[in-house]
Amino acid sequence: MAAMEEVSNKQIVLKDYVTGYPKESDMEIRTRNLKLEVPQGSNAVLVKNLYLSCDPYMRACMTKPHDDTYFDSFTPGSPIAGYGVAKVVDSDNPNFKKGDLVWGITGWEEYSIITSTQLGLFKIEHTDVPLSYYTGLLGMPGMTAYVGFYDVCSPKKGDTVYVSAASGAVGQLVGQLAKLFGCYVVGSAGSKQKVDLLKNKFGFDEAFNYKEEQDLDATLKRYFPNGIDIYFENVGGKMLDAVLPTMNLHGRIAVCGMISQYNLEKHEGIHNLFCLISKRIRMEGFIVVDSYHLYPKYLEIILPCIKEGKVTYVEDVAVGLESAPAALVGLFSGHNVGKQLVAISHDE
Incomplete structure (x- = not known):
C-alpha cells in the first residue's frame, strides 16, 4: 500500500x-x-x-x-x-x-x-x-476453559462434572476436556438444539434444557444421584443456588461468569452458601488474563486434539x-x- x-x-x-x-x-x-x-x-x-x-x-x-x-x-x-x-x-x-x-x-x-x-x-x-x-477455541475462551478446568478445578479421573451454559464458547470445550480426562459430564443449555449438540457433537454424557425444568434441585439430583464433584459456573443466580446442595464433599467450583446477572441492577442473592462450609467446597473466581503465560502450553495440548478430531468446536x-x-x-x-x-x- x-x-x-x-x-x-x-x-x-x-x-x-x-x-x-x-x-x-x-x-x-x-x-x-x-x-x-x-x-x-x-x-x-x-x-x-x-x-x-x-x-x-x-x-x-x-x-x-x-x-x-x-x-x-x-x-x-x-x-x-x-x-x-x-x-x-x-x-x-x-x-x-x-x-x-x-x-x-x-x-x-x-x-x-x-x-x-x-x-x-x-x-x-x-x-x-x-x-x-x-x-x-484458540483464543480467550479456549484458554478460559483450559485454565478453569485444569488449574482451578483440579480434576481427578472419574469426577462428576456439571457445566452450565455448556454450548457456549467456553462451556463446549470444558465438557470435551472433562471427557478426555475421564470424567462423567452433564451440561445444561437453553434449547433442544443446544442440548442435542452437547450430547451428539460434544460427547457430554447427559444434557438438559434448563428452561424446561421446574425444579432445578430435583433435576440436578436426577442427573447426579451421587453428587457433583466439579461445577464450572457460567450462569450464577438460581442455578448456583441449586448446585450448592448437590455438591460433594471437597467439591470444586470454578466461577467463570454469571451471565444471568449481567443485566440486573441488583444481583440475586444466594441462599445455600453454608454448603461451602459444611461440604468443604472450594469456590474460586478467576480471570483468564492472569494466566496468558500458559498460552504456549495450551497450544501444545489443544492443537493435536483439533487435528486428531478429539475436540470439535x-x-x-x-x-x-x-x-x-x-x-x-x-x-x-x-x-x-x-x-x-x-x-x-x-x-x-
Whole structure:
C-alpha cells in the first residue's frame, strides 16, 4: 500500500452507558477516514480486522466505570473494543511486521490502531486451522476453559462434572476436556438444539434444557444421584443456588461468569452458601488474563486434539460489521448456537 493512503473506516460506537438489557439501538455505525500508516516512534500497530468476538463480559464494559468490573468501561462515542483476529497493515513495533496475523484486543471497526499502552496481541503462528478459531477455541475462551478446568478445578479421573451454559464458547470445550480426562459430564443449555449438540457433537454424557425444568434441585439430583464433584459456573443466580446442595464433599467450583446477572441492577442473592462450609467446597473466581503465560502450553495440548478430531468446536458466525450489534445483544437471550463471532473480512 502507498504511504499515507486514506481509507473509509466503518466503526461500531457505543452511544451511551447501558442499564438493563442492551439493545442494538445502544450502538450505532459511523464512518471515519483513516490514514493507513502509524507514526514513527509510536510503537503502535495498524491492523485490518478480520473477525470480532462477541463475549458476555462485554456487557460489563457498557456500564459506567465501577469497582466491580475487571475490564475498562467502553467510552461513549468511541468504538467498542473486544477480542478479534486481524492482519497487520503497518507497524512501528519490533514484535510485529506487515502481513502478520494476530489475535487480541482490537476495535469494533474495519481498521484499528493499537498503541503500545494497549498492545496485548498474540502473533498467530499456526494457520493450518481456521483463523476464526482464534476468537474462540484458540483464543480467550479456549484458554478460559483450559485454565478453569485444569488449574482451578483440579480434576481427578472419574469426577462428576456439571457445566452450565455448556454450548457456549467456553462451556463446549470444558465438557470435551472433562471427557478426555475421564470424567462423567452433564451440561445444561437453553434449547433442544443446544442440548442435542452437547450430547451428539460434544460427547457430554447427559444434557438438559434448563428452561424446561421446574425444579432445578430435583433435576440436578436426577442427573447426579451421587453428587457433583466439579461445577464450572457460567450462569450464577438460581442455578448456583441449586448446585450448592448437590455438591460433594471437597467439591470444586470454578466461577467463570454469571451471565444471568449481567443485566440486573441488583444481583440475586444466594441462599445455600453454608454448603461451602459444611461440604468443604472450594469456590474460586478467576480471570483468564492472569494466566496468558500458559498460552504456549495450551497450544501444545489443544492443537493435536483439533487435528486428531478429539475436540470439535461450533461457531455462530454473523457476516459484516453492521451485524455486530445484533450478534452481541443476542448473547443475552441465548440466540447464539456455539461461539458467537462476526466475520468482517476474509482478506487473509
